[in-house]
Amino acid sequence: MTTLAVRDLHVAVHSDDEHKEILRGVNLTIRSGEVHAIMGPNGTGKSTLSETIMGNPNYEVRSGDITLDGTSILDWSVDQRARAGLFLAMQYPPAIAGITNAEFIRAAVNSRRGDDDQVPVVQFLQDLDANLAKLKMPEDMADRYLNAGFSGGEKKKNEILQLLMIKPALAILDEIDSGLDIDALRIVAAGVNSMRSANFASLIITHYQRLLNYIVPDVVHVMKDGRIIESGGPELAKSLEHTGYEQLSEADNG
Amino acid sequence: MARREGQARGVAFWPAVPKFNWERALRPAPAPATGQPHVTVTAGIQVAAAGTAPTPHDRLAAQLIQAGPSLTVTVPAHTVHGRVTITGSATQGGVINLQVGAGATVHIAETWRGQASGQTRLLVSLTLAADAQVDYQTYDLYGDTAVVIERRVTCGANSQLTWRSASFGHHAGILYHAVDLVGDGAQAQANMAVLAGGHARLTATTAVTNAATNTQVDQPARVITDHAQLILNGIGHILLGARGSDAQQENRVLMLSPHALGEANPLLLIDENDVTAGHAASVAAVDEHQLWYFLSRGVARPVALRLVLRGFLLALLPDSMSKALRDEIQQLIEVQLNG
Numbered sequence: 001m002t003t004l005a006v007r008d009l010h011v012a013v014h015s016d017d018e019h020k021e022i023l024r025g026v027n028l029t030i031r032s033g034e035v036h037a038i039m040g041p042n043g044t045g046k047s048t049l050s051e052t053i054m055g056n057p058n059y060e061v062r063s064g065d066i067t068l069d070g071t072s073i074l075d076w077s078v079d080q081r082a083r084a085g086l087f088l089a090m091q092y093p094p095a096i097a098g099i100t101n102a103e104f105i106r107a108a109v110n111s112r113r114g115d116d117d118q119v120p121v122v123q124f125l126q127d128l129d130a131n132l133a134k135l136k137m138p139e140d141m142a143d144r145y146l147n148a149g150f151s152g153g154e155k156k157k158n159e160i161l162q163l164l165m166i167k168p169a170l171a172i173l174d175e176i177d178s179g180l181d182i183d184a185l186r187i188v189a190a191g192v193n194s195m196r197s198a199n200f201a202s203l204i205i206t207h208y209q210r211l212l213n214y215i216v217p218d219v220v221h222v223m224k225d226g227r228i229i230e231s232g233g234p235e236l237a238k239s240l241e242h243t244g245y246e247q248l249s250e251a252d253n254g
Numbered sequence: 255m256a257r258r259e260g261q262a263r264g265v266a267f268w269p270a271v272p273k274f275n276w277e278r279a280l281r282p283a284p285a286p287a288t289g290q291p292h293v294t295v296t297a298g299i300q301v302a303a304a305g306t307a308p309t310p311h312d313r314l315a316a317q318l319i320q321a322g323p324s325l326t327v328t329v330p331a332h333t334v335h336g337r338v339t340i341t342g343s344a345t346q347g348g349v350i351n352l353q354v355g356a357g358a359t360v361h362i363a364e365t366w367r368g369q370a371s372g373q374t375r376l377l378v379s380l381t382l383a384a385d386a387q388v389d390y391q392t393y394d395l396y397g398d399t400a401v402v403i404e405r406r407v408t409c410g411a412n413s414q415l416t417w418r419s420a421s422f423g424h425h426a427g428i429l430y431h432a433v434d435l436v437g438d439g440a441q442a443q444a445n446m447a448v449l450a451g452g453h454a455r456l457t458a459t460t461a462v463t464n465a466a467t468n469t470q471v472d473q474p475a476r477v478i479t480d481h482a483q484l485i486l487n488g489i490g491h492i493l494l495g496a497r498g499s500d501a502q503q504e505n506r507v508l509m510l511s512p513h514a515l516g517e518a519n520p521l522l523l524i525d526e527n528d529v530t531a532g533h534a535a536s537v538a539a540v541d542e543h544q545l546w547y548f549l550s551r552g553v554a555r556p557v558a559l560r561l562v563l564r565g566f567l568l569a570l571l572p573d574s575m576s577k578a579l580r581d582e583i584q585q586l587i588e589v590q591l592n593g
Contacts, residue, residue, distance in 0.1 A: 001314070039293065054550055055550075056546065057546075077549070077556050078549040078550050079548075079549040079550075079551075079552050079553060079555060079558070082549070082550055082551055082552035083552040087550075087551075088550055090547070090550075093547060094541075094543045094544050094547050095563065096544050096547070096565045097565060097566065097568075097569030098564060098565030098566060098568035098569035098570075098571075099561055099562075099564065099565040099568070103561070104548070104551070104561075107548070107551070107553045107558075107561060108548075108551035108552055108553055108559060111551070111552040111553045111554060111557070112552055144568070145565075147566075148569075162551065166551065166552070
């Protein structure tokens, strides 16, 4: 069981001269077995929240805390957080020519294992082939250079492929639906759903309710101006689809 | 200016390399030669032990040409999918003259290993006749050795060259790779990946001359230096009359240590108006975004760093490398980066 808790989190961008806070007091608790969705308009801090939880050094935590099973992870390095079970499916994963997809994923899988307990090659390749098939990705995707020349959809699928291979305790999916056609969206959602269990938690960041038809969340949060302004069940996402975000801000202000 | 001096002495191109004294480069004395490199060829390709020496195109070549045993490989015109494999050691330098006939398609690979007590001197001249297509791969994987290596490829009309070179050894000295596009419509892609580890002092130079119309060249060079002193020169020269030509060069030096000394010197000489040319040179640190991607997947920083660096260099090398060679190169990178 894993519990991720975000407490009164205030975050600014390092490079920002004015040091304007993007997150202005976020509270959130996610437990194993739960899927949470965060929705909200552009520029409200959804990606900042996911990157900060993962430990991106470009963001500065001003106050508040992020804990994993009660222990603060703010001082933990990015790789330490990842090995503790956090995973971030990125909105814009970089392309790295010269390193194959399979090498990258193997390095990630092995980083969680001891030096004398590295994943056997045959087992790794069988697992990789099975997951490639699950995501309807051609087998040669494993031997191509990491994200180099991948289409937008292929990059998103590749993030989910890593999720399936690494099997983290908590996956943050940052706009994993953007740029996906409806077939790819279904495949990606099925991949994520296959991970759902009592030992897996997920935080899904999205603009659109459509993704949540396929990955039905337990809790939906609405974020605006650096805060979570409303939380509810899956029906909240549906009502947002009709009313939009504007009305919520009025309710909040009113 | 230097070029005119060279021409006055009857030498077509003088490597106008800044900050380098070429005569001093020819020290120490050459290593005594111990036989010829091993050459295997497919049917129809001829190998002659004491063939025709190539014409020296610059003063360095004129020196190297005296260096020793020469070897000529002739690929007849219209050879289809020929293959030439040259494997040699540090004590088997000398002069290699590769002639590819008109319309031939051939794959040529050179691999050099080992070390020598004196200086290893190697001059390779590769000439592509009209319409020839050559996939050329060179691997300099020497041990702790002083080297002076010049490779010059001369491309005839409408010929196509794809050249991927790797210099991942412990060697120090000079590496000079030149492409002369002398026939109209010649095209070249020439990649150079260099890792200078340890305390080596290495000067790597890539030079391109567009000497005919509608010639096109793309020449990226990437270099990593650890504790080494490294100079990366990129020289592009578009001669008068080379109308419609395009030359793109990119020199990227990656520094790993505050003790490393790296320079990227671009030199672009354009004597013709109707051309396009690009020249980028940078000395930089590791790509943080790539590193972050590895770290976010749990890979520890030292491992992540090595993988990012490996990718930086391997991206310029052929996908088609044999597994054995790829493993050897990866091992060399590991050793250099850990050294």
